[in-house]
Amino acid sequence: MSRAARLDKKYLWHPFTQQSEWEKGDPLVVARARGARFWDEKGRAYIDGVSSLWVTAHGHRHPALNRALKRQLARVAHTTFLGLTHAPAAELGRALVALAPPGLRRVFYSDNGATAVEVALKMAFQYWIHRGQPRRTEFLALEGSYHGDTLGAVSVGGIAAFQKKFKPLLFKSHFVPAPHCYRCPFRKPRPGRN
Structure with a gap:
């Protein structure tokens, strides 16, 4: 067993494992x-059929993306949006708004899908507070949907196996069939079909 495998077994905790x-x-x-x-490590090739959980949809080490990342890293690697x-x-915000349906005028950036779902849930809750209806705390979601592993994302995710152990911690959600x-x-x- 390689050093990386030994260290992994000793120090890491894997999701859904x-x-x-x-x-x-x-x-x-x-x-x-x-x-x-x-x-x-032994040189055997594998197809990344889930794009490393949808993060590498354009493939690993895509030359154009790597060039863009290197250019940006030479300027600023990361900065908060808290006042900056x-x-x-x-x-990019301007370009995304130009592509969006009329009425959508702002972009919120997130570093992952689950956090984006959490923010969307908070925005929905805050909307109803500002409308004078703070007791509107339930959500409508699609059966069989997956949105991530945070409590809010699991709350509106329609996969019972993911919710089972955490039910007391989840937001109240109502599920409707997905339009398949x-x-x-x-x-x-x-x-149109017989």
Whole structure:
């Protein structure tokens, strides 16, 4: 077993993983990645079929993205938006608003989907407070949906297995069937088909 695998077993906790089972096995250690593939320490190639949980949708080490990242890192790697901004964020905000439907005039940046969902839940709650209706604290969500692993995201995620252990901590949410034409929960045919 490699040093990385030993250190992993000793110090890391993996999401959606039963640690006692994980510790019995020999972890797959990713050594490098490019495009839609990654390679382990032994040089075996794998297809990254979930884009490393949707983070690398354009592939690993995409040349154009790497160049843009290096250019930005040479200027500013990160800064808070608490009273500050920077030109790339402002320019991208303008471009995104131009693509958005009429009436959507602002962009909120998040570093991950679950945090974005948390902020959306807080915005919805704050909206009703400003409208004088602070008791509107329930949410409507789609059955079978996945939004992340934070408490708010799990609250509006429609996957019972993820909610089961945390039910007392979750926001009250009501679930409706997702509009799957090919998997209609009402067993109705698609419009225009026999």
